[in-house]
């Protein structure tokens with residue numbers, strides 16, 4: 001399937017590309033939510049986003065028409081495309097607008113669509129190209145959304161973007177760049193945040209640009225896809241441009257269009273907001289819950305669960321230790337036992353190790369159920385190893401070998417729980433994985449399936465897969481922790497196909513098991529994006545588990561994703577005093593709590609404190625974590641100074657402040673400037689640990705002078721509940 005590429009410039013220079021004269025709009029349409037209005041126009045040769053307007057804000061005017069793909073390749077030759085509007089195909093409905101364009105030689109159809117899926121928040125956009133030509137074509141991948149706003153030279157602007165927590169949160173995590181003329185920024189995301197030389201830490205694919213002054217109005221946009229994507233933002237004296245879509249590097253990125261097949265650029269969302277970063281978040285988080293989240297998951301008032309995870313014991317987990325953990329965790333009030341790595345025969349051989357679990361995992365699941373808990377399981381289900389038992393995915397099996405993203409040597413061995421990734425974009429590999437996860441879910445009686453490791457490929461050495469072949473002259477194969485990560489001009493296309501297959505597997509699994517939850521882990525914090533949010537229920541947001549890493553990762557990701565979906569693992573950490581133990585627990589309790597410790601090792605005092613903390617979580621904190629607005633009321637946690645998060649639920653008129661004192665020995669008091677309250681209303685303050693007497697204060701005081709908190713010892717915490725009088 002090798003293709004010979006002919007430089008496009010030759011054909012273009014030969015006069016085959018004749019631009020159409022720019023025409024006036026043939027038709028127009030408007031789509032609105034409560035917060036966002038877009039005006040759209042269909043010109044004869046291209047569609048155009050005309051403007052974006054917020055509830056009360058002036059319009060952002062877009063200057064450029066869409067650049068539709070100018071060519072495709074057929075048998076290595078570039079064919080120039082001349083797109084023409086098909087007026088009769090336009091769809092104009094209150095929640096859906098579509099303009100359709102066609103080319104005739106070769107015959108292609110392009111649908112430029114916008115959607116409204118909630119009465120509030122952003123609108124969404126996709127572009128699909130269908131191949132009606134009857135022959136195989138190769139399409140250069142194109143951006144999902146290109147913005148070209150007119151901006152006055154004097155306008156002050158900021159760009160908010162958020163890093164993934166990955167192995168450990170970096171020292172910044174939440175970025176709030178100034179955007180002067182000359183500004184140029186690019187953020188990248190992929191299925192497995194993995195350092196690429198010359199590129200910074202991956203981002204959650206999202207940007208928010210706003211004026212810092214006044215009511216801090218602006219716009220935000222994000223990509224609902226887990227594959228290799230990038231967002232670029234540039235400013236000149238008069239223009240602010242942004243490109244969102246599949247990562248065009250390394251290029252040239254081409255994707256195969258089989259006869260009758262289609263390519264859909266990753267769906268994006270675009271919204272207008274006011275109120276700066278927390279204003280954007282308080283609009284986006286409920287929208288993610290409503291539009292992307294699983295309605296069935298959110299209908300369960302016990303979501304997010306409190307979890308005890310077996311990694312506290314590590315790979316040495318077995319039937320007896322699992323039962324001991326379940327018994328103690330259940331008595332403490334945990335709602336799910338999560339069996340982490342260490343339970344299986346081998347990598348790719350996802351059957352219980354008969355020495356550790358002689359009766360399999362179903363009796364462990366049933367033991368959890370008898371104790372009133374759910375049962376979750378870790379699986380690295382797209383990775384192959386060297387086991388030879390029936391059912392094992394063996395790298396040397398000739399069939400499996402072709403699914404691997406890269407060949408392995410004859411003496412290759414997997415790591416303890418990582419092997420070589422198969423490319424899910426290969427239909428046979430996808431079908432194997434779909435059958436395998438279905439078997440595991442059913443035979444092991446799962447309530448939750450966690451996927452881990454480098455699960456969804458973003459690069460592949462093969463030339464006979466549905467994706468484009470790599471460029472052998474420019475291909476890197478990095479051996480990373482038992483897995484091979486391949487980088488070549490086909491990497492983006494590999495990730496596109498593999499992600500589509502991954503989504504397909506999870507959509508089927510969800511239909512077959514509507515109450516099954518999905519944890520997206522991927523080595524912790526590496527696949528945190530809006531496509532995963534639409535296919536899973538919660539994210540491991542970082543692979544470091546100490547209190548400061550947990551709070552940092554939460555501080556960052558909670559700008560854009562519902563806190564209920566943000567899981568932090570709470571690991572062992574020095575806790576000489578009960579207050580340090582509460583500090584440790586609460587650092588992982590602002591969203592989804594997973595305690596990764598054998599609680600049998602806790603002291604009687606720690607048991608008592610944890611029982612109380614879990615009960616408080618379930619009765620008082622969880623409803624706020626699910627439903628309340630969230631405000632970042634401190635600088636990002638550094639572990640030295642104070643930090644805090646505020647939840648305020650305006651419908652329940654109730655909220656809570658998570659207050660943390662860092663390690664500094666000379667800062668016993670701090671004032672948190674609260675947000676989201678009514679200046680004229682009065683609020684009762686309840687200090688859960690009794691660090692101050694309960695009191696009453698008005699909203700203006702709390703928002704302008706602040707809420708004083710006094711904690712005499714470093715590395716301690718307090719929860720302050722607020723109730724409107």
Ligand SMILES: [Zn+2]
Nearest residue numbers: 423460462465
């Ligand atoms: Zn492949």
